[in-house]
Amino acid sequence: MYTTLISAADLAPHIDSPNWAVIDCRHDLANPDAGHAGYAIGHISHALFAHVDSDLSGARQDADGTFRGRHPLPDREAFIETLRGWGINDDTQVVAYDAHGGMFAARLWWMLRWMGHQKVAVLDGGLAAWQAGGFPMSTEAPIRERGAINDRDPLVETVSAAEVLENIAIGERSVIDARAPDRFRGENETIDPVGGHIPGAKNRFFKDNLQADGRFKEPEQLKADFAMLAVEPKAAIMQCGSGVTACHNLLALEVAGMPGAALYPGSWSEWSSDPSRPVQTGAA
Template structure:
């Protein structure tokens, strides 16, 4: 059972297995159709496609009209139905990949754990590692038998904007922001119309989890990297722009042997939408 990362060489013998499901999570925040276009041109043989905006996200506004962020979590049962449509059962080994260092694949990895599914891993090195190994590609979209996966309850924790706000007063937990440094400082108006970060937050750009070849750093190196940021994983909250790349830091923590941090799904896009919430700019 693979629960964090899997290499291309370890995945290759299983791509024909009916109880393995490979999911292509390629996406482009600036061009929402780019991921599927890339999938149509060529993908890992037998892989299905997951769209970050629709399959891995829910409505941006809640029933009360409140903005929930750019990529809020979907309704749990809706997500379970998506997984069943992909042919996923309770014992299926799922492998998620993208072409962005795991930036989007980690979101699916975390969401499967959110509904209690442990057998999920991210392809280390993504599509580039697969192609470098000379493993089979395809342009065909597979048809899978409907799956039977059930919601077993979360293996991970989430926090709301209200809980993050409450934490500012007591300081019991540290917030780690996965955005690039310019966005964290409030210098990128294209990505963040309201710039800055949650007061007291620390910055850990998700790409800092990777080696130059796009694979994750070794567990010991990741553990050392996070040592100055996270004293106790269970007292840490991971966030980013919209709750997607924060999952990359959560995956890196798992690889490092530091489980237990929570995700703030609404992240900066939700937080900054309410002018009553405090904002800090600069380093």
């Protein structure tokens, strides 16, 4: 059972196994059609495609019109139906990959754990590692029998904007922001119209979890990196722009043997939409 990372060499013998499901999560925040276009040109043989905006996210507004962020979590029942449509059962080994260091694949990894599914891993090194190994690619979309996965107790924790706001006053938990440093400091208005970060937050850019070849750092190195932030996982909240790349830090913590941190799904896009919520700019 693979629950965090899997290498291309370990995945290769299983790509056509009926009880394995490989999901391509490629995406471009600036061009939502780019991921599927790349999938159509070529993908890991037998892989299905997941769109971050439609498959891995829900409606941006509640029934009362409240903005939930750019990539809020979908309704649990709707997501279960998506997983069943991909042929996933309770005992299926799922492998997610992308071509972006795992920033989108980690979202699917986390969401399956949110549904109580433990057998899910991210392809270490992504599509580049697969191609470097000379493993088979395809342009055909596979047809899988409908799965019967069940919604079980979550293996992960989430927090709401209200809980994050309350924490600013009491300071019991650390908030770790996975965005690029310029966005964290409030210097990129193109992406974040309201710049800055949650008061008291610390910055851990998700790319800092990776080696130069795009694979994750070794567990001991990741553990040392997070120790420099004085992170106690069970008292940590992970966030980013919209709850996607924060999952990369959550995966890195699991790889480091430091489980227990929570995700703030709405993240900065939700937080900054309400002018009554406090904002801090500059370095941490």
